Every structure is written in structure tokens, then in C-alpha cells.
Amino acid sequence: MLGDALKKLEVAVKGGGSIVSHPPVFSKDSGTLYIIQNNTLLLHDTKTGRCIDKFCTPSAAPIANVAITADDNVILVFTSSGNLLYVEVPSLTVVRTMEVVWRSKNFSGAINFTNFVWPETISPVTPISPSYFFVSGYSPDSSTHPTLYSVQTHSPETQIRPFDDSDTPPVAQLPYKFECKGIVANLHAIATGRNGCFVAATQPDHLFVKDMTSNSVRWHKAGTRRFTCVAVHPTEWICATGDDSGRILVWSNLFEKAAVKTIYHWHTLPVSDLAFSMSGTQVYSVGGECTLVKWDLNNTGNKRTLPRLGLPIRHVTRSGRDELVAISQADNSVKLINVYNEVSTQIQNLTQCYIPDGVDDINISEYSLGGGKVFQAGLHLDPNNQSLIANGKPGQLQCYSFKEDRHLYNLDITQQNFITAERNNPIPNSDVTHVVFSKCGAWLASAECRRDSNRAKCTELRLKFWKFERERQIFVLNTSIDWPHEVGISSLKMQPIPESDPTLVVATTGMDNKFKTWAVTRDESIHGKSEWWNCEFIGSYRNLRCGPASFSEDGSLLTIAFERTVTVWATDNNELKLTLCHSKLGENISLLEFGSHQSSHLIVACSSQNIAVWDVITSSLLWVAPFHAETLAVDPYSNLAAAFSSKHHLIFFSPDNAEPLAVHKNVSSSRVISALFVPHGKSFQNVKLKSTLFFVNSSQELCALLPPVDQAEPDETIRISADARKSVLTPFAQLIAEKTVYESLRKPTTQVSSNQVGLEGYKILRDIMDQSPHTMPSLTYFCSRLLQALSTRRTPGDHLAEVEKAAQLYFKKGGRQYTKSSMFVNVEGDEEDKEFEDFPRIASTGQNCVDETPPFTPDLDLVANDNLTWVNTIFEKE
Numbered sequence: 001m002l003g004d005a006l007k008k009l010e011v012a013v014k015g016g017g018s019i020v021s022h023p024p025v026f027s028k029d030s031g032t033l034y035i036i037q038n039n040t041l042l043l044h045d046t047k048t049g050r051c052i053d054k055f056c057t058p059s060a061a062p063i064a065n066v067a068i069t070a071d072d073n074v075i076l077v078f079t080s081s082g083n084l085l086y087v088e089v090p091s092l093t094v095v096r097t098m099e100v101v102w103r104s105k106n107f108s109g110a111i112n113f114t115n116f117v118w119p120e121t122i123s124p125v126t127p128i129s130p131s132y133f134f135v136s137g138y139s140p141d142s143s144t145h146p147t148l149y150s151v152q153t154h155s156p157e158t159q160i161r162p163f164d165d166s167d168t169p170p171v172a173q174l175p176y177k178f179e180c181k182g183i184v185a186n187l188h189a190i191a192t193g194r195n196g197c198f199v200a201a202t203q204p205d206h207l208f209v210k211d212m213t214s215n216s217v218r219w220h221k222a223g224t225r226r227f228t229c230v231a232v233h234p235t236e237w238i239c240a241t242g243d244d245s246g247r248i249l250v251w252s253n254l255f256e257k258a259a260v261k262t263i264y265h266w267h268t269l270p271v272s273d274l275a276f277s278m279s280g281t282q283v284y285s286v287g288g289e290c291t292l293v294k295w296d297l298n299n300t301g302n303k304r305t306l307p308r309l310g311l312p313i314r315h316v317t318r319s320g321r322d323e324l325v326a327i328s329q330a331d332n333s334v335k336l337i338n339v340y341n342e343v344s345t346q347i348q349n350l351t352q353c354y355i356p357d358g359v360d361d362i363n364i365s366e367y368s369l370g371g372g373k374v375f376q377a378g379l380h381l382d383p384n385n386q387s388l389i390a391n392g393k394p395g396q397l398q399c400y401s402f403k404e405d406r407h408l409y410n411l412d413i414t415q416q417n418f419i420t421a422e423r424n425n426p427i428p429n430s431d432v433t434h435v436v437f438s439k440c441g442a443w444l445a446s447a448e449c450r451r452d453s454n455r456a457k458c459t460e461l462r463l464k465f466w467k468f469e470r471e472r473q474i475f476v477l478n479t480s481i482d483w484p485h486e487v488g489i490s491s492l493k494m495q496p497i498p499e500s501d502p503t504l505v506v507a508t509t510g511m512d513n514k515f516k517t518w519a520v521t522r523d524e525s526i527h528g529k530s531e532w533w534n535c536e537f538i539g540s541y542r543n544l545r546c547g548p549a550s551f552s553e554d555g556s557l558l559t560i561a562f563e564r565t566v567t568v569w570a571t572d573n574n575e576l577k578l579t580l581c582h583s584k585l586g587e588n589i590s591l592l593e594f595g596s597h598q599s600s601h602l603i604v605a606c607s608s609q610n611i612a613v614w615d616v617i618t619s620s621l622l623w624v625a626p627f628h629a630e631t632l633a634v635d636p637y638s639n640l641a642a643a644f645s646s647k648h649h650l651i652f653f654s655p656d657n658a659e660p661l662a663v664h665k666n667v668s669s670s671r672v673i674s675a676l677f678v679p680h681g682k683s684f685q686n687v688k689l690k691s692t693l694f695f696v697n698s699s700q701e702l703c704a705l706l707p708p709v710d711q712a713e714p715d716e717t718i719r720i721s722a723d724a725r726k727s728v729l730t731p732f733a734q735l736i737a738e739k740t741v742y743e744s745l746r747k748p749t750t751q752v753s754s755n756q757v758g759l760e761g762y763k764i765l766r767d768i769m770d771q772s773p774h775t776m777p778s779l780t781y782f783c784s785r786l787l788q789a790l791s792t793r794r795t796p797g798d799h800l801a802e803v804e805k806a807a808q809l810y811f812k813k814g815g816r817q818y819t820k821s822s823m824f825v826n827v828e829g830d831e832e833d834k835e836f837e838d839f840p841r842i843a844s845t846g847q848n849c850v851d852e853t854p855p856f857t858p859d860l861d862l863v864a865n866d867n868l869t870w871v872n873t874i875f876e877k878e
Contacts, residue, residue: 002640005689006652006662008707014694015405015702016350020328022065022187023273023315028072030319033326035334035347036063041077041087046324046336049345055092057085064135065187067118078116078135084174098172100135100151113137114146115187119196120234120320129153130196132212135176136183148183148190148201149176150212180208187315188229188273191239200239200254202227207241209254216255231274231283240283242271245423248285250297264295266303268423273316275325284325286313289420292327292337306341311354311393311418330354331393332700348407350400351392352700356426375696376433378674383441384468388676390696394418394429395448402678402694402702411475413446413464428452430460434492436506442468442499444475445506445518447489458488463508463518465533479533485510491548495571496636497555505536505571507558509546515539515560517574537574541567548592553600553636557616561589566605568616580614582621591632597639599655604641606632611643613655623658627651633675637690644672644695650705664705670698 022036032052035042039060043053057063061079068075074095077085086096100113114137119130130153136146151174183189183201192199201208204227207220225243232239240250246267252260269288276283283295290309296302315328324344325337332352336345353374380389382399387408392398395414400407414430421427434447443465450460463484466475491509506518519536522529540546544562551558557577558569564586568578580603587607595602602622603614606629613622629643639654640661648671650664675695693705764786 003661005707009662009664009705010708011664011667011703012706013701014402014704015400016696016700018332018352018700019334019347019349020314020330020332022063023317023328024326024334025066025068026317026319026324026326027068028320030321030323033334033336033347034066034068034075036066038062041066041075044347046345049347053090053092055087058094064113065116067116076118078113080113082111082113096172098174100149100176101173111137111139115190117190117192119192119194132192132196132199134179134190134192134199136190145182145185147178148180148208150179150199151176179210183208184227186229191230191232193232193234194237198232198237200230200232202230202241207239207251209239211255218255220251220254220259222249222261228270229273231276233276233280234278235280238280240274240276242274242285244270246271246287248274248283248295250283262300264300266293266305269421272312272314275316275318277318278320278322284316284318286316286327288312290418292316292325304341306337309335309343312420349405350700350702351398351407353391354394356421373431374698374700375673376431377435379676379694379696380435380437381676381678383437383439384473386678388694388702389435389437391432394431397432397435397446400702402704414448434489436492436494438494438499438504439496440499443494443504444468445492445494447492447508449488461485461488463489465506478531481533484508484516485512485514487511490546493549493551495551495555496553503572506533507549507551507560509549509560511546513540513543513546515546515549517571539569539574541565541576541579545588547589550592550594550603552594553596557594559592559594559603561592561605563588564607566592566603566614578616578619580619580621582612585610585612585624591629593632593634593641595639595641595655596634596636599639602655604632604634604655606643622656625658631672631675631695633677633693635677635691637677637679640677642675642677642693644675648672668695668697668703672697
């Protein structure tokens, strides 16, 4: 049954999640970059940017921070629960676990740790274990600002806490002690140097420094400006601080009565992060200006800038040899900058929508999708490459491959540069509010809007039409219309008919109580053929507020909601055919969709209290259910619909039946913004599931409802051989290697497929895609090797067995009999008897079958089951 298959679905996070919540960490050889994503540590290659492996913490504990030991063979992973995990590289197995504990008898309660700082070893030749490391967190009696604690690595008070399970290794307990309270609540408020003997921390208006060997403590104040970050010199008793005015102070003589301060000022916005170079003669600074600044400490006026990096920068990290600098940006990307001050590699996950600091994600309007700035345009499927389209950087759309968990490209809709904020005054940027694709992807329509600072009204409004050029595989702007509506656009829909149909229509509904239809106008002149879009019809209904719209499956009808009334219009002549309303349904309609397949004649309308289904043939209300749906999705590939409630519950239902097919509770930890059905890229065990439901939430995570068997499969993006982490070879070195993985797998009992990991053909394809065009050799150089890798390699013995099999088949049909010796002139050679040259080749053939079963049309006279007791079970307290 379809309902049983839907009930077995489970929520899986397929993409998204922040990779810029913590600063990245380089390995000692600068070959690997470690990135924290909630409870997962991602390992990325610094040359290609690809994820080569990942490590998940036991019991899914969130990671507070990570560090690298001096020998580069162990990763230190510190969790929010206070466990320090020693993870061995490259096996990524936990070899040791330590737990920091509080020794005071007067203290009770658990601390939520938020940061972990391990001293950096400058001399890898003679690595020395640090004396102290530092952590910060929120104690039960202090929830406003975190507190700084120190932990002695070789404490004589270390104890062993045995486990109940004898198979589990014991955990060493390390005591920590209080150092400073009320520090700044970010990951840049603590810095340490000199092998852990020197620590600096920033409170909002004071700088705390301490010499751990002599227990000498000093506090320094720098006027009324508030500190934002701190960094410590690798070898000297020097530190640098940044404040909210963009000023950088370099402090020396810290343990004297009057510390010496040197001012460096370029930033207008608050300084986000600071980092010293390995030698300590230079300082890197970043902030909201989207610029990386490199300061020379010997000359305050000597600085180098790398501007226009995209969006505000949150973190800056340099490698151990100063070969690379990593910056983490607000769009959920990490960029690597080489010594030539150029961006060499970019690591991009699902692009997160940027919300300026100090700006709340408030409602734009009653009908705006999601109700805020996060994914305003919702989720859409690009028919050209079967990838997801959603909001990305301000004014842009991102194309994201959910199969590979990889960002593909950006489409600049507004074609405007990002405007950085002024101090204490964020400047709004134009953003994409609505997107719709044509049936086959030939046309794309978008709506963009810029709002003033209080977001009360639009100051700019445009409707754009883009045409897809298949030769160049890009969208090209065809028509741009300023102010298509007087106030703003509430809904944007495109008729689901082939693009070649001259009656293709796009419908927009506006906050000016009007809706408009747009059509293509074509013209031929001596200059050639041209086409553009213009307004074909303007309509309204009783001057009521215009809401969501939807086209029927065949495109013949257009339904538009005017407050609580559903109107149905004919698309061929723009004639009002039907109005549907009920006296007991008094709430304004917020979601409206036509059904598909067997339910193509039904309209699903959702308000703040009910889901109502109307039949356009009988002009009657089919059923109503008391369910507050915030997101609605209709499957175009089956008779299925899904609705998400305000309490994060999900129901699958068929519009022609009031009884739900499946109910899933608490599918998301935050509000679901948009949902979309995507056809299967592979066959599931249950053939009745023709598509997969994807959704995004306000935490900017991309999730999917999948059967358990599909969740157990490994991630395709990190199926790379372990040799890729041990030695990084250039593409040429991989191609000219004498022994490939393919040759090592060539055994009579081994089956090798063309998509197996480690094959030479797969490597060649990746090399072609990863290399820059101007550095690639001739394509003919790759072709011969690629064809050899993809072809089946046969030995003379394999060829002999094939000819013998063909000969036996020929003899059974009445052919002459030949002995084995008379078949070949030379068994080891290639000369065959000419009489066998015409033997037929035997190959397996397959046929593509198309199911032409006509769709089932239900009896419209039958009334749906009015048993709606299932609604009460959704909201039962568990």
C-alpha cells in the first residue's frame, strides 16, 4: 500500500548546515582543511576543495572546536559536553578520550562548552606538549556571557573514570579551574601563545591577560569602544585586539602598569577576526567590508587589501607555513587565498541567505513565502539539470546538486554589486522574491525587490524573463519590466505547457489587488526574429486583496485567491469561470494549489485554520480539515500532496480523500519554509513512490523524506580512495602512473564496473573537470586514455574463449566441425580463420516499456469520507 510506504519514510539531512560557524583549521602540511559542521568534522583537500572524508562525534555531540597536535597525526576534537577526543589520522578513529571536570564541591551542574583553544606549536621539529589549554562555556548561574577556564594537560589530579561496559576504554578526567568571567560571546574572544603559558581574553570593555607560569594577571581598558576579537603573537608577549569601530590595537608590555598600544585603523565596521602570521611580523584582519587586510607591524601605513570577496567575512585562519589563508564568509563558503593574494580554492556548501547583524528576519508580507529573508523564492527544480534552485547570495539564485551535496553555480538576477552596511546602519540590497521555470526549462521568470530600511514598502520592483541557451548552457535576460505592480508581487506562476506553444502565459498577483497575465510577443523583421514578454490582461475581483495563484495540470485554468474566495479563470480568453467560497470559511487563503493526475480537477486551499478541497467540475466543497498548514506541496508525478503544520508536523494526503495517507510528527527542529517533490534518480524498493519530498527550514537545512535503505547508503561525495589523503598527486602524475588501481583490481574473480571508485576512467574525468582550461593539455591526450579505461580489457585467453563459444553455437546450427588447432594459425596471435570472421556477435538487448494505462477518474458523485478524527491525533501530547 502507498500509505505503508509513506509511513516508513524518515527525515534525512541532505545538505545545508553551516560550515562557517567555526573557523577552519589547517593541517601542518597545509594539505587538508578541517571544517566543523555541527557534530561532523569535514576533511577537505586544499588543492581541489573536495571533501575527502568526515568524522562524526559519538552520540552526535556538537563540536565546540578542533585543533591539530604538533606531529599532525592526531586531531583534537572538543565537544560541547566537555569531552576531548583524540582522533587518529587517517583512520579517523578515537584512540583516547579525556573529560574536563570541575573539582569544587560547592559547584553542581553541567557547563555547556562553546570554545576550545589549544596552543600552537611553532617548531614542529621538536614538538612540545603544551602545559595548558583553555575552554569557555556557560555555567548554570551565568547565562549572559561565557566564562574562561584553564585546563592543565599534565595535572597530578588526573583520575580515571571507569565505564560500566568493560569493552569501552576508560576516560581520563582533567580538572579545570576558573580564570575569567563575562568574556565576549564569540569564538575569537580567547587566544593563547608561548606553549599555553600566555592567555588573553576579551571582555566587552576590558582585555584580560595572564602569565600561567607566574599567575600574573592584568586587565586593560581602551576607552568606551567594545572589544570584538583578540589574537596572540606566536612567540612574543604581544597581542592584538579588534573593536566595534573597526580599530585594531597591538599591545606590548602587557604586564607593566602602562601597556604600549599601537593603532591600526582601516575598517569602518567591527573587526570580526584577527590572525598573526607565523613569523609574527604581519597581522590579517577581516570584517563586514568583504575585504582581507594584511598589516605590516613594522609600518602602520603599509598594508595590502584583497577587496570584493563577496559577503562579510567571519573568520580568518592562516596555515602553519603561511602558504594559505582561509576566510569564512557569511554565504556559507570558505575561500583559500595563496601567497599571490589570489583566491585559489573555494569550498561552497548550500549557500545560506545573508541576514545583516542587528536585522530581524521579520515578515515581509502576509503572502511572502517563508515570511522573511530566508529562501524567499522557495525551492524549485531546474528541468535542465535536475538540480535544486533557491535563493543564494543577495540578488542571486544558487543551483545546488542534492545528489553530490555540492554547489554548482550562481545566477545573478539583480545584476547589482553587494552594498556593505554603514556603521550602525544596515543598507538593504535587492533580493529575489519569486522564481518559476517553464515545463522544460526554456524560460525562467523572476521577481526582485528592494525594500527600505524599515521594510515597509518596496523602493524597487522588477519582473524579469530569462531564456535558456542550450548551446552555452546559460540563462540570458530577455525582458525586464520595472514596477509590474504598483506595490509588490504576491505570487508568480507559469503555465505548465510546452514552451513551443504560442499561448504560454505567466501570471502574477500583486498587492495592488490586481493580477496580470504575461505572454510572449514574436516579431520578424529584416534584422531577424525577436521575441519579448508584455502584459496581456489585467484583472481583479471586487477590489479584494489578491493572494496566491496556481495553474491546472493542463494549463487551461488559472485559480487565484482573493482573500477567502477562490476564483477560476480560463487562460485562453481570461474569462472568469467560477467563484468558490463558503460562509464558514472566513480566513484568508494563504496557500493554493491544483491537484495532479486523478486529482487534477481539485483545488487545495489552505488558511490559518483549515485545509479545504474544492471540486471545479461540481463547483462544490469536497472536504475540510482543521489543520494549520504553513507549507503545501503537490506531487506532479502522482496523486499525492504534502502539508507542513505550524508545529512542524507533516501529513501526506490525496486531494480526493480526506483521510491522510501518513502522518509524521516533528520532522524539523525549525519552521519549514518551502517543500518540493523531486522525481527519483534511482528506483526505490517501493515502486509506488515516484518522487522524493525535499524541504528547507529556517535553519537553512535541506532535508528529504527517504526510506531507511536509502539513508544507509554512503555519501557519494566522499567515496574517494584512502590514497588521496596520503599523497596529493598532480593530474599529470596520476595519468602517467604505470600502475593504476584498475590494474591492481584486474583479477579473474573480480568484477569491475565503470563507476567503481578509484578507476582510471573516473580519475581522468575528474581531472578534466577540475583543471583550468588554459593549463590543460590537448583533449586528444585524454581521449585515448579515457577510451582505454572505459573499454573492457581482454587477454588473448579471453578472446579465445569468446571465439570458441561462437564456434560451438555455429556447430549446433549445422555448421562444419573444426578442431581447436585448426581454428587459429597462432593461439597467442591475432590471426583467425577467415571462415569465422562472419560469426554473429551475441549481445543482450533491452527494451524501454512505456505504461500507457489511462488515468483513473474517480466517481465525482461519491462523497469523501468525512471521518476527520486523525487531526486530533497529530496534536496529542506525547
